[in-house]
Amino acid sequence: MGAMARGAMTTVYTKAVKPTIFRIHPDRVHDDMITHGSWAQRITPAMAAAEALLRHEDPALVTEAYGLTLRNPLGLGAGLDKNVAIPGILQATGFGFLTFGSVTSRVCAGNPRPWFHRLPEHESLVVHVGLANGGVDAVAARLRDLAAEGNPRYTSLPFKLSIARTNDGCTGDVAEGVEDYLASVRALDGLSPLIELNISCPNTTVGEAFTEPEALDRLLAAVDEAAPSQRIVLKMPSDKTWERFRDLVDVALDHRVHGLTIANLRKDRDSVTMDPAIRGNLSGRPVRDLSTEIVRRTYLHAGDRLTLAGMGGVFDGRHAYDKITAGATLVELVSGLVFRGPAVVGTIARELVELARADGFARVQDAVGSRAEEPVDAAR
Ligand SMILES: Cc1cc2nc3c(=O)[nH]c(=O)nc-3n(C[C@H](O)[C@H](O)[C@H](O)COP(=O)(O)O)c2cc1C
Known part of the structure; x- marks a missing residue:
């Protein structure tokens, strides 16, 4: 039933909804999604019904990571x-965990639109975007309110909060950057x-100071000392040479870092044809x-010392599955939702179980790193 419903929804999304949405400017679509979604998620029976249709449940998907037991390894990425x-809308799409943010210590207007x-x-x-957000205090207040409301549809999924350095004139x-984080x-x-x-946002005026090993070391030493109750994950850049990237991994290994999210937007735009006047960095297939x-x-270098x-x-x-067999315990997405629609998460979950079973693994997590020795090849 779930697979049929998701198939029908994907067809409706790609044949009817997407062509309509894609005629509207993406800034407006994003703003409308937040405005309408904030209302729609209050209709909790509808959210529960949507989740029952969209999610794919299977014990083979259950994943242990960061001391948490997740219903599947698929997460919404930051942004x-x-x-x-x-959160209610996002939970209904069937993710195993969510990422909110990036937020910054000060309210941040971001870059001029578009x-x-x-x-x-x-x-x-x-x-x-340049990290436009309402500031960390508003997000903290929002989380306290949601917890006080006690509505499990808002809060029952494990989540990460992505924080970045404020992108403003100050x-x-x-x-100063360390203090800001x-x-x-x-x-x-x-x-x-x-x-x-998030040390790797590529579209800020302040740059990516913390993708330099020395600066990252200072930041992580300060976070170690602050000893927050949360486990720490780093959002990594996609544009470093392996040697430069490995230096950052080595710094992370010296500190209380539990995992790495790989990777952020791609700065190099040579792989696509586009108007050079358009500003920004690439998500999706080019990454x-x-x-x-x-x-x-990274998996071959750090083994299981980092998730x-x-x-x-x-x-x-x-x-x-390619990310999992290369060494990722978890897989995140943002653009997949935009290009394939809300049924994409359940569809990926079902396909993951099939792919793992075809390779002889009882659980998807058993496949982590199983092809790490083989270089990634686009034709795979
Ligand atoms: C609309 C949008 C906003 C984003 N904002 C953030 C952000 O605030 N913080 C961050 O770490 N990454 C951000 N990213 C990068 C994504 O988290 C991700 O690293 C990148 O898009 C590649 O994944 P994807 O192909 O699944 O989109 C954003 C991406 C998109 C598409």
């Missing part, structure tokens, strides 16, 4: 719901099982093999 506006541009022929979004040196860490202490430090290859190398979440261009079960 779609920065201010925890629509923030998004679609490249349908490349299954990619050009993103130029940024200073590395010491710490202000967010303190504000969110105890409000989530996990914090993701797919690049991020899988970094997952693979890896692979993301970038995951639109179907094969894409997700």
